[in-house]
Amino acid sequence: MHPLRKLYCRTFQLGLKIALPFLPYRKPKIQGSVKAIPGIMEKNHCKCAFIVTDEGGRKLGLLSRLEHALSLPASS
Secondary structure (H helix, E strand, O other): OOHHHHHHHHHHHHHHHHHHHHOOOOOOOOOOOHHHHHHHHHHOOOOOOOOOOOHHHHHOOOOHHHHHHHHOOOOO
């Protein structure tokens, strides 16, 4: 690697390492059930969800409870 490019990359990495503690990360909240998801979506004014999975997960039926919960109206 060219020495100037290497110096640039290392400086960039150091800048990110220094800034990391100050970045506004959110702590995720663990939900105990998929039944809570429609209420959370309604509270955050979300109208749809984007679910990414593979064919195996769908064949095993791992998404059926989530899809059912999302198809029901949210109960507040």
